[in-house]
Each structure stands twice: as structure tokens, then as C-alpha cells.
Amino acid sequence: MLDVTKSGLGSEARTRARLVSLCVNGEWHEVAVKPRVTLVEAIRDAIGLTGTKASCECGTCGACTVLVDGRPVLACITLAVECDGRQVRTVEGLADGEKLSALQEAFLDQGGLQCGFCTPGMLMSATALLERSPRPSREEINKALEGNLCRCTGYNAIVDAVLQASGQGVKPVMK
Amino acid sequence: MILFDFELERPDTAADAVALLGRLRGDARLLAGGTDLMPNMRAELVKPGVLVSLGAIAPEAPATLPDGSLRVDAFSRLADLERSGVVHARAPMLAESARAVGGNQVREMGTLGGNLCQESRCLYFNQRHDYQFAARCYKLGGERCYPFPTNKRDTCWSVYMSDVAPALVALGADVEILSEAGGRRIPVEELFTGSGLAPLALDGAELIRAAIVPAPAPRTGWAFHKSTVRGGLEFGMAVIAVTLALADDGKTCAGARIAVGAVRERPVRASAAERVLAGAVPEDARLAEAAAAAAKEVNPLPHHGFTKRYLMDNIRVHLRRTLARALERARGARG
Ligand SMILES: Cc1cc2nc3c(=O)[nH]c(=O)nc-3n(C[C@H](O)[C@H](O)[C@H](O)COP(=O)(O)OP(=O)(O)OC[C@H]3O[C@@H](n4cnc5c(N)ncnc54)[C@H](O)[C@@H]3O)c2cc1C
Ligand code: FES
Ligand code: FES
Numbered sequence A: 001m002l003d004v005t006k007s008g009l010g011s012e013a014r015t016r017a018r019l020v021s022l023c024v025n026g027e028w029h030e031v032a033v034k035p036r037v038t039l040v041e042a043i044r045d046a047i048g049l050t051g052t053k054a055s056c057e058c059g060t061c062g063a064c065t066v067l068v069d070g071r072p073v074l075a076c077i078t079l080a081v082e083c084d085g086r087q088v089r090t091v092e093g094l095a096d097g098e099k100l101s102a103l104q105e106a107f108l109d110q111g112g113l114q115c116g117f118c119t120p121g122m123l124m125s126a127t128a129l130l131e132r133s134p135r136p137s138r139e140e141i142n143k144a145l146e147g148n149l150c151r152c153t154g155y156n157a158i159v160d161a162v163l164q165a166s167g168q169g170v171k172p173v174m175k
Numbered sequence B: 001m002i003l004f005d006f007e008l009e010r011p012d013t014a015a016d017a018v019a020l021l022g023r024l025r026g027d028a029r030l031l032a033g034g035t036d037l038m039p040n041m042r043a044e045l046v047k048p049g050v051l052v053s054l055g056a057i058a059p060e061a062p063a064t065l066p067d068g069s070l071r072v073d074a075f076s077r078l079a080d081l082e083r084s085g086v087v088h089a090r091a092p093m094l095a096e097s098a099r100a101v102g103g104n105q106v107r108e109m110g111t112l113g114g115n116l117c118q119e120s121r122c123l124y125f126n127q128r129h130d131y132q133f134a135a136r137c138y139k140l141g142g143e144r145c146y147p148f149p150t151n152k153r154d155t156c157w158s159v160y161m162s163d164v165a166p167a168l169v170a171l172g173a174d175v176e177i178l179s180e181a182g183g184r185r186i187p188v189e190e191l192f193t194g195s196g197l198a199p200l201a202l203d204g205a206e207l208i209r210a211a212i213v214p215a216p217a218p219r220t221g222w223a224f225h226k227s228t229v230r231g232g233l234e235f236g237m238a239v240i241a242v243t244l245a246l247a248d249d250g251k252t253c254a255g256a257r258i259a260v261g262a263v264r265e266r267p268v269r270a271s272a273a274e275r276v277l278a279g280a281v282p283e284d285a286r287l288a289e290a291a292a293a294a295a296k297e298v299n300p301l302p303h304h305g306f307t308k309r310y311l312m313d314n315i316r317v318h319l320r321r322t323l324a325r326a327l328e329r330a331r332g333a334r335g
Helices: A039-046 A102-110 A119-132 A138-144 A156-165 B014-024 B037-042 B078-083 B085-090 B092-100 B104-109 B112-116 B164-170 B271-277 B284-298 B308-332
Strands: A018-024 A027-033 A065-068 A071-074 A086-089 B007-009 B028-031 B050-053 B070-073 B174-179 B182-187 B207-213 B220-227 B238-246 B253-261
Touching: A018 A039, A027 A039, A039 A065, A065 A119, A071 A119, A071 B104, A102 A119, A102 A156, A119 A138, A119 A156, A138 A156, B014 B028, B014 B050, B014 B174, B014 B207, B070 B085, B078 B092, B078 B104, B078 B112, B085 B092, B092 B164, B092 B220, B092 B238, B112 B164, B112 B207, B164 B220, B164 B238, B164 B253, B220 B308, B238 B308, B253 B271, B253 B284, B253 B308, B271 B284, B284 B308
Parallel strands: A018 A086, B007 B050, B028 B050
Antiparallel strands: A018 A027, A065 A071, A065 A086, B070 B207, B174 B182, B174 B207, B220 B238, B238 B253
């Protein structure tokens, strides 16, 4: 274990950046970050993937939701150093090249977005839900998206999109 | 974005974590899910020099002990408790209270220990103070209380809003506390000081290692209720947790445990209400009498825009209904 006296830990010690390895959407990135750097800052500023949004930056809106080892987490209140060596998935990882995921298609089809700022977080929460529960009930969907706020859509179109993507009798609107 | 630097350690064992806490005295904070600590650090309500992360220590799965009690690792994520078959079978109220917390991501990140050790809250406290207020409040070592200007220096009416704590209190659970000196086990209720200034009775070099929920007495029912405005992603206005046991005759109440959360500096046991029920046949009028007694003795603090009068009514009505649900379950429970 680390010897505190020798390493000179404590508030007066100068914090140095550390090398952190993140596997983002299947690709390993090494980033040098101080402990105070959050995961959303590392993803957006160091790695350059700006699909993940930072909005409230205090855990209340869900815009920054990404998956870490499959769990939906709030990247604005997660430290990047805590994710060293872990699998991170962001909205950029959902599509296969130009081909959107079934969930993304359903969001488009149902009009599950307007300004789109909440959408990356919504998609990640909903993706985590569908991986755990491929045919979720409306109640399950509501609970899984509880932590994602949307100021535009009124949520119904989003819930319908998740039902459509999971093949549960919601008719496509546009096709 | 956190505006100050700090160090971070990731010990491999809980023993190493408390050793670090012991050596860093006061300058260090435990980091579990971070869902309480990170927002508070962002607002600079706390500015630790070192975070001791529990992230490298995998929680043990909930397990039944030889005496029938359930041991739940404090580092467990709330979402994992919500999904655990053992927790559902042995302590369903714990699962339900975990499910009541925050939003989905908060439950996926947040831990049992962090939930119990969360900072108390007040509309004035939980924001950046240099932004809106010239001077700091009592809880931050300042000279005034903004919401309650007539409060004395030793009185802070921030409320303790854990959803899980009232459930554990009603279940009669203990917590295992670890320090460099070793482990000790205390009833959950003894975790709390009752002071809004420093709500937890933990030493800065201690951590909560586990919660232990005793096996219920025969014919015990439980019920949990969290009042909210929106029904999601929200701290409670008032949180009510109840267990109620029937005697051998299946009619008389052998005893009840009632805990009310989110309305005081700590989760409150409603002992007078419990006495109204113990030994009595819990007919509707009795339940109502107990609930009215509880509203009085809990004496809720006005918080987050809810008045004392409203909260007393809330407790009186919802506790009566919650008791009725617990009674129903007790009647259906195995003898
Ligand atoms: C949007 C939002 C909504 C929320 N809603 C709710 C809600 O409805 N109900 C509710 O109860 N809470 C709510 N919370 C508060 C908090 O997120 C949860 O209580 C959560 O369970 C805290 O756990 P954590 O592991 O994230 O704690 P952390 O933030 O990691 O830690 C909280 C505190 O506890 C200390 N600590 C952590 N683990 C231990 C341990 N094992 N022993 C001793 N000390 C420890 C830390 O040092 C810190 O001071 C909400 C938070 C957010 C951001
Ligand atoms: S930006 Fe992370 S929850 Fe709002
Ligand atoms: S689409 Fe605008 S916030 Fe959801």
C-alpha cells in the first residue's frame, strides 16, 4: 500500500495528471488527466467525442449519460480516473457506420427529439434498458428514463420510440 | 467541472481505506458512487485534499447469516440491491427503498453506504455560496442561517433525506463500522447525531462496511411510502417506513417500528405512535390515532417549500395508510 508520508500526499501537494486508459466504443484511448477531471470532460475535451452533452453538470438532468461496463452513469459526476481500464459507450458507438441502431431509427420515426440536447443521454439510458430487458413494459421504460430530463418532447414520443424499437406493437409513424 | 485540485487514492481493501483515512485525518473523504459528494464538491460545500475511492473494492453479494439475518455490503450499488433476489426475499423493504432513490443513473452509481452517509440538505445550502450569497451559512461555518434567520448558531435545519435509512430503522437493522481499531456494530439509529450541522456520528476515519437486517418476527408486515411532487427523480417531502408484527392470536399488534425520514436532521422513530399500537387491536381508529401521534412527535421541519403544517398533515394521512398496508401484509405473512 502507498506510503502517505513518503508520497507527500495532502492538500498542499501538487496534483499531477495521470495516464488513464479508457476503451471508448471499442477503441482504447490514453488520456492524461488530473483526478478532478470528470468523465464527460475527458470524453469531450480529451478524446474529442462531443456527442455526449454536459448540461446541469451536477447529476440532475441525465444529458451526460454514458455506459460504463454496461451501466448507465452520469459522466458529469464521474471522475475519469475512476474509469481507468473500463469500457465506455457513448452515443457515437450506437450506429454501425452510417446505419443507425433500431432505437435511433425509432427515435427519428416517432419524433422522439426536438432540440436533441437530451437525446444522447436518452439513447444511452434506453440502450442499457433494452440490453437488460428486451421487451420492457411502459412502466419499466418510465423508470429507466426517470433520470433523463427533456424540455421539448413531453416524453410520450420517447417512450413510444422505445416500445417501437423493442417490437411492441407501436406503429411506425413515418414509414 | 470541479474547480479545485485534489488527490485520489484507490485502496484494494476496506482495511487499507480506513488506514489511509486515519493517516490523512480530516483532509480525506471517501468516494463511493460520488452522486452526493461530486455535486457537493462542485458547489464547494466540501473541499477535501484527498479522495479515498472505494471503486477498486468489489462488494460482496448480499448473504443470509446463520441467525437468519441478511448482511448487505455497504459498497453495493442501489440498483444491484433493487435487482437482488436475496434482498427481495429477505428484506423487500430495503429493495423498495433503494428503488425510490433518485433517478436510474443515481441508483446505478450510488451505494448503500453513500446513501446512509449523504450530506443533509437545505434549499440554501445546496448551491454555490459565492454565487448568490455574500456570507456562508452556519453549516459552512458562517454567521447566519438564510432560511431561518432567527435560528441560533447551533441550530441548522437542513434535513437528512436518505430514502434507505428510514427503511433500515424500521427493519431494526444494524450497521457494521470499520476503523483502524477494528469493527463495531451499532443500530442504524445510532449513526445519526440529530444535528443538521454534522448529521453523522461517524468519526472521519471510519467507514460503514455493511448493514445487517434481522430476520423478521413471525406475522410481520412492512410498508414504505415516499411522498414526492413529481413521482420521480426527486428527494422525498416525507418518507415513511413501517414494520408491524401481529401476536399469536393474529389480531393483536405485538409491536411496530415506525420511522419517518426527510423531515428532520435525522430519520425519526415515532415511539409514541409505536406505543399506541403495541398490545392493541389495530383497527382503523387505532391506526389513525397512532398516525396523529406520530405527526406530533416527529414535529417536521419546514423544508424545500413545504410548511410544517402541510408536512404534519402529510405524515398523519400517509402514515395511517402505510400502517394499513403493513397490517394487511402482516395478516398474509407466515406465522
Ligand atoms: C439527481 C440526484 C437525485 C438524488 N435523489 C436521491 C433520493 O431521492 N434519495 C436519496 O436518498 N438520495 C438521493 N440522492 C443522493 C445520493 O445520490 C444518494 O443518496 C446515493 O445513494 C449516495 O451514494 P454514493 O455512493 O453516490 O455516495 P457518495 O457521493 O460517494 O458519498 C456520499 C458521502 O458518504 C460518504 N461515504 C460513502 N460511502 C461511505 C461508507 N461506506 N462509509 C462511510 N462514509 C461513506 C462519502 O465520503 C460522502 O461524504 C440524489 C442525488 C442526485 C445527484
Ligand atoms: S450534465 Fe450530467 S446529469 Fe446533467
Ligand atoms: S429534445 Fe430538447 S431536451 Fe429533449
